[in-house]
Amino acid sequence: xxxxxxxxxxxxxxxxxxxxxxxxxxxxxxxxxxxxxxxxxxxxxxxxxxxxxxxxxxxxxxxxxxxxxxxxxxxxxxxxxxxxxxxxxxxxxxxxxxxxxxxxxxxxxxxxxxxxxxxxxxxxxxxxxxxxxxxxxxxxxxxxxxxxxxxxxxxxxxxxxxxxxxxxxxxxxxxxxxxxxxxxxxxxxxxxxxxxxxxxxxxxxxxxxxxxxxxxxxxxxxxxxxxxxxxxxxxxxxxxxxxxxxxxxxxxxxxxxxxxxxxxxxxxxxxxxxxxxxxxxxxxxxxxxxxxxxxxxxxxxxxxxxxxxxxxxxxxxxxxxxxxxxxxxxxxxxxxxxxxxxxxxxxxxxxxxxxxxxxxxxxxxxxxxxxxxxxxxxxxxxxxxxxxxxxxxxxxxxxxxxxxxxxxxxxxxxxxxxxxxxxxxxxxxxxx
Amino acid sequence: xxxxxxxxxxxxxxxxxxxxxxxxxxxxxxxxxxxxxxxxxxxxxxxxxxxxxxxxxxxxxxxxxxxxxxxxxxxxxxxxxxxxxxxxxxxxxxxxxxxxxxxxxxxxxxxxxxxxxxxxxxxxxxxxxxxxxxxxxxxxxxxxxxxxxxxxxxxxxxxxxxxxxxxxxxxxxxxxxxxxxxxxxxxxxxxxxxxxxxxxxxxxxxxxxxxxxxxxxxxxxxxxxxxxxxxxxxxxxxxxxxxxxxxxxxxxxxxxxxxxxxxxxxxxxxxxxxxxxxxxxxxxxxxxxxxxxxxxxxxxxxxxxxxxxxxxxxxxxxxxxxxxxxxxxxxxxxxxxxxxxxxxxxxxxxxxxxxxxxxxxxxxxxxxxxxxxxxxxxxxxxxxxxxxxxxxxxxxxxxxxxxxxxxxxxxxxxxxxxxxxxxxxxxxxxxxxxxxxxxxxxxxxxxxxxxxxxxxxxxxxxxxxxxxxxxxxxxx
Numbered sequence: 009x010x011x012x013x014x015x016x017x018x019x020x021x022x023x024x025x026x027x028x029x030x031x032x033x034x035x036x037x038x039x040x041x042x043x044x045x046x047x048x049x050x051x052x053x054x055x056x057x058x059x060x061x062x063x064x065x066x067x068x069x070x071x072x073x074x075x076x077x078x079x080x081x082x083x084x085x086x087x088x089x090x091x092x093x094x095x096x097x098x099x100x101x102x103x104x105x106x107x108x109x110x111x112x113x114x115x116x117x118x119x120x121x122x123x124x125x126x127x128x129x130x131x132x133x134x135x136x137x138x139x140x141x142x143x144x145x146x147x148x149x150x151x152x153x154x155x156x157x158x159x160x161x162x163x164x165x166x167x168x169x170x171x172x173x174x175x176x177x178x179x180x181x182x183x184x185x186x187x188x189x190x191x192x193x194x195x196x197x198x199x200x201x202x203x204x205x206x207x208x209x210x211x212x213x214x215x216x217x218x219x220x221x222x223x224x225x226x227x228x229x230x231x232x233x234x235x236x237x238x239x240x241x242x243x244x245x246x247x248x249x250x251x252x253x254x255x256x257x258x259x260x261x262x263x264x265x266x267x268x269x270x271x272x273x274x275x276x277x278x279x280x281x282x283x284x285x286x287x288x289x290x291x292x293x294x295x296x297x298x299x300x301x302x303x304x305x306x307x308x309x310x311x312x313x314x315x316x317x318x319x320x321x322x323x324x325x326x327x328x329x330x331x332x333x334x335x336x337x338x339x340x341x342x343x344x345x346x347x348x349x350x351x352x353x354x355x356x357x358x359x360x361x362x363x364x365x366x367x368x369x370x371x372x373x374x375x376x377x378x379x380x381x382x383x384x385x386x387x388x389x390x391x392x393x394x395x396x397x398x399x400x401x402x403x404x405x406x407x408x409x410x411x412x413x414x415x416x417x418x419x420x421x422x423x424x425x426x427x428x429x430x431x432x433x434x435x436x437x438x439x440x
Numbered sequence: 441x442x443x444x445x446x447x448x449x450x451x452x453x454x455x456x457x458x459x460x461x462x463x464x465x466x467x468x469x470x471x472x473x474x475x476x477x478x479x480x481x482x483x484x485x486x487x488x489x490x491x492x493x494x495x496x497x498x499x500x501x502x503x504x505x506x507x508x509x510x511x512x513x514x515x516x517x518x519x520x521x522x523x524x525x526x527x528x529x530x531x532x533x534x535x536x537x538x539x540x541x542x543x544x545x546x547x548x549x550x551x552x553x554x555x556x557x558x559x560x561x562x563x564x565x566x567x568x569x570x571x572x573x574x575x576x577x578x579x580x581x582x583x584x585x586x587x588x589x590x591x592x593x594x595x596x597x598x599x600x601x602x603x604x605x606x607x608x609x610x611x612x613x614x615x616x617x618x619x620x621x622x623x624x625x626x627x628x629x630x631x632x633x634x635x636x637x638x639x640x641x642x643x644x645x646x647x648x649x650x651x652x653x654x655x656x657x658x659x660x661x662x663x664x665x666x667x668x669x670x671x672x673x674x675x676x677x678x679x680x681x682x683x684x685x686x687x688x689x690x691x692x693x694x695x696x697x698x699x700x701x702x703x704x705x706x707x708x709x710x711x712x713x714x715x716x717x718x719x720x721x722x723x724x725x726x727x728x729x730x731x732x733x734x735x736x737x738x739x740x741x742x743x744x745x746x747x748x749x750x751x752x753x754x755x756x757x758x759x760x761x762x763x764x765x766x767x768x769x770x771x772x773x774x775x776x777x778x779x780x781x782x783x784x785x786x787x788x789x790x791x792x793x794x795x796x797x798x799x800x801x802x803x804x805x806x807x808x809x810x811x812x813x814x815x816x817x818x819x820x821x822x823x824x825x826x827x828x829x830x831x832x833x834x835x836x837x838x839x840x841x842x843x844x845x846x847x848x849x850x851x852x853x854x855x856x857x858x859x860x861x862x863x864x865x866x867x868x869x870x871x872x873x874x875x876x877x878x879x880x881x882x883x884x885x886x887x888x889x890x891x892x893x894x895x896x897x898x899x900x901x902x903x904x905x906x907x908x909x910x911x912x913x914x915x916x
Contacts, residue, residue, distance in 0.1 A: 361840065
């Protein structure tokens with residue numbers, strides 16, 4: 009797998025023109041590269057990088073993959089019942105399977121651009137990155153070569169989830185996974201994005217962008233299962249726009265990676281729209297999860313609810329920075345935000361910055377943030393029933409995560425997330 | 441307004457303070473004036489006039505260099521800070537009167553200013569001592585014999601550093617280092633006035649000590665420097681209140697207040713801030729609590745154009761406690777940017793922050809908080825509650841806390857909420873004969889009532905009155 013040529017860092021590699029893509033796409037890549045050069049690297053003075061370990065932004069020798077991977081499935085077995093499955097290894101398509109109803113476009117980005125150029129162009133990288141990683145979103149734009157484009161026509165409901173696997177393979181490799189999901193009026197779809205890697209993906213990076221566009225009255229569910237190897241890093245920039253009476257639900261599981269930063273922006277654009285933002289992070293060793301969220305209420309009678317639950321073992325560390333912004337005129341808004349940290353070790357560290365900016369009237373908003381350890385009474389209860397202390401702790405910790413997982417309100421997806429979480433807790437229990 | 445309905449004539453007269461009487465000013469008669477703008481020469485001028493010792497002169501010059509080097513914190517703070525024109529501010533003024541001991545020696549026009557604010561006479565009898573500041577020098581100070589008997593030192597900061605250097609110097613600038621922020625550096629360069637208090641071991645000061653501050657010169661910034669030290673096992677409460685006449689151009693107020701509570705001491709610092717709405721009030725306040733000591737900030741911000749104030753407590757000794765109780769009211773043209781900073785630096789330390797803000801008209805209130813619990817500590821606890829009330833459709837409120845917890849032997853919780861006065865509540869009160877404005881005023885007073893009760897009696901009465909005045913004309 010070792011690359012024969014020792015190429016320079018991806019930060020110094022200008023994108024070459026891709027073949028078989030429209031001209032505008034190559035122009036966009038060039039524009040991204042230019043912008044990447046213009047924007048400064050995050051510094052300690054940036055509020056959006058407060059508490060962040062900037063040393064994690066290490067790109068020395070990180071390069072694009074040169075080899076073509078053989079086809080086949082990599083990573084977790086995934087769901088039994090699924091509407092479609094696509095797999096990418098270092099951004100190259102390696103598997104595809106599809107059993108979708110009419111009215112659904114679910115294609116690798118390259119093919120989608122050829123078959124539906126106007127549709128892709130209308131939605132591709134249309135949103136500004138506001139939560140700190142604009143430079144990395146620009147880097148993504150410069151080097152993005154593939155990804156998933158999912159478009160569900162008005163009134164079409166996709167029963168089973170669509171699965172997308174992003175697999176990193178090789179030393180110091182970088183990939184730019186891209187997932188764009190658009191639902192037209194009253195459509196419904198669930199998409200699961202897996203981010204995984206082989207154990208040799210040392211110093212590897214995933215710089216991902218994910219945009220969700222929920223049309224009027226539609227339902228869009230999106231899951232991220234981040235399970236990279238312990239020496240890989242990831243940035244994911246997400247923007248969700250929710251139109252009138254639509255509902256978007258996003259869930260993030262962090263189990264792997266040395267460092268992962270997720271920026272999630274939910275724009276409640278249409279009256280009566282709703283956004284649920286959920287996350288479960290299980291940190292161990294020296295893992296760090298840095299999550300920045302933004303609940304932007306731009307219309308009246310909008311609703312958002314955020315619940316992030318972190319369980320921190322060993323020397324792991326979390327940063328949560330969340331902002332609820334209620335625009336002038338976005339009256340009768342309900343917005344909630346909760347971040348809870350369960351401290352399982354004396355070396356763990358939790359940072360939270362829950363924020364509110366309210367410019368409207370007749371608003372119900374609240375946020376809460378807590379950090380504490382397991383209640384001795386809960387442990388005693390379990391131990392009294394013959395459960396050894398260590399297992400009891402694990403049980404309580406798993407129960408703590410379940411609150412967020414249960415909000416998925418979809419049995420198959422809940423089971424999928426639980427299987428990842430249980431494996432992670434099992435690993436921690438085994439190691440201790 | 442609602443007084444007529446709820447209070448008898450006698451009570452009303454007793455508590456009535458017409459705050460609009462703060463809108464006046466007297467001809468200025470300053471013997472020393474450092475002129476406009478800030479330079480090394482300004483600092484030297486202040487040192488010369490105040491006959492500062494050499495170590496203070498050095499301290500001021502270093503601070504000036506730090507001030508010039510530090511950028512404005514506009515990457516997180518309000519851009520309104522850019523409207524401060526440091527070259528147009530006068531950094532030192534003195535009426536040339538040395539602090540006087542007896543009321544009779546205070547110049548008549550100064551006396552009249554205080555008289556009209558409703559400060560002395562009645563309250564004098566009642567309060568332990570009055571340290572009243574007129575411009576940058578304390579114009580009047582009256583320390584009761586009782587305090588002197590107990591060995592309590594209550595003087596202005598200039599006198600403190602001249603006559604009590606052995607107590608003053610070890611703590612001066614230690615709780616808040618010069619370079620803490622741009623405005624603490626500015627204060628360190630040009631400070632004058634403020635109080636120095638030392639309470640000896642085991643002394644419990646029964647009455648609150650008070651200081652009234654007052655700005656009375658156009659374009660004139662006040663840079664008080666207060667240092668309070670409570671020795672082992674002592675207790676005291678300090679009250680700082682201010683009103684200012686209205687001016688046409690911007691005024692800067694940038695104080696530094698340092699509190700030191702030694703083992704088992706209890707120190708409470710109360711502020712009612714009611715500067716006129718052209719004042720930039722950029723204040724640094726912090727206390728150190730040693731073993732089993734308690735530092736409590738009770739802070740109420742009603743006036744000023746922009747207030748930035750985040751009282752802090754560093755809990756340095758085991759079982760130390762820190763508390764911030766804060767009320768902010770932002771009316772149109774005002775931004776109350778307040779908060780709290782709790783640094784846990786020892787085992788079993790506890791801190792509590794309760795903040796309530798009210799935004800009226802186009803007013804904006806902001807809460808910024810920091811809670812820090814470092815590694816290898818045991819049993820630290822923090823509770824933070826922030827509640828915001830929005831009165832009008834254009835009112836604005838923001839909350840930006842930051843909480844860092846390391847280790848699994850602590851408990852922190854933070855909660856914030858934003859709400860309105862419900863229409864049902866207003867309807868209920870109007871049913872009982874109150875007009876809409878009175879009903880709103882009552883509801884707002886109810887919102888802050890549990891915090892107002894934490895203030896000493898005469899302050900809580902004044903506070904309720906001030907809130908009523910601010911609420912006038914906010915509805916209907």
